[in-house]
Amino acid sequence: MDQVGVIEIKKSVFADNEQDANALRAELKQKGVYLLNLMSSPGSGKTTTLIQTINRIKDKIRVAVMEADIDSDVDAIKIKEATGIESIQLHTGGMCHLDAEMTRQGLDNLTLENTDLAILENVGNLVCPAEFDTGSCRNAMILSVPEGHDKPLKYPLMFSICDVVVINKIDVMPYFDFDLEKCTEYIHMRNPKAKVIPICAKTGEGVDAFAQWLLDEVHEWKNQ
């Protein structure tokens, strides 16, 4: 006869991912590769911001990009054409985020020995990517002006885990009721240490500051 019983598990479903993420970070540290996890809503200008930023730093450090989307490879092709750097496309198979294991699989397809900075462009989404540690050294997000300055109130977790918040499309600020000061205040309510960098990826305004932040970060990571 079959035996019926109850097995107690008492385990967070995120425990394994956190372990994988920490192992990946340690490995990247050893290899001297800095991994940035870049998040945002769809349409905030992630790819355009990346192209502008990469073209400012690619002569100083070796950069590679992983584009994560549910489908298509338009972003990876766009990055490669506009910057000439190594760029690959990851498909999440319908999932709304990347976890540490998927990030590792992506990194396996990059030539890491020729990479100082690997940028992971996460799936456009302000909810789920915030829940899953990818193993990155830092989290960054882009908030664009048309989305409104109250986003940090609506998506608290995303803003609380980001080390830097890039505010994009500042050229259209006069057409939207976007209050940069209030937005910064809301971001700091969630994370007092977050760095806020206003830019316009289309005109290039402010991109130097983000590029410099990345260069400093990569330099520090390699020399720690």
Next chain:
Amino acid sequence: MHELGIVFYIIRDVKEVAEQNNVKRISKVTMDIGEVSTVIPEYLKDCWRWAADKEEVLRGCELEVNTLPAVSFCEDCRKEFPTVAHGKTCPHCSGGNTYLLRGNEVEIRDIEVYSNEQ
């Protein structure tokens, strides 16, 4: 929206436990889910039905969700309060210097199983 991803995590974890314990079939999985974990129990159950029935050991397996209340703590007046009703503002002293004590859990509590007789 990320419920399906969480279901895949649960399936991976309970299948591992089943293998270790010589379990033939899992008839029920009980989850402890915090009120502010951002996991919506109804979505989780829908995703569960779709994904669990594709696994031999989990076919027909029920997913029970036990909701845990969210509680915050106020640094200013050192009192606790229910998070969902009051958000980040303390109802005792109106202070904003508060943080979440509990309520964001996404945990597998236990599984009900049929084992092969030893």
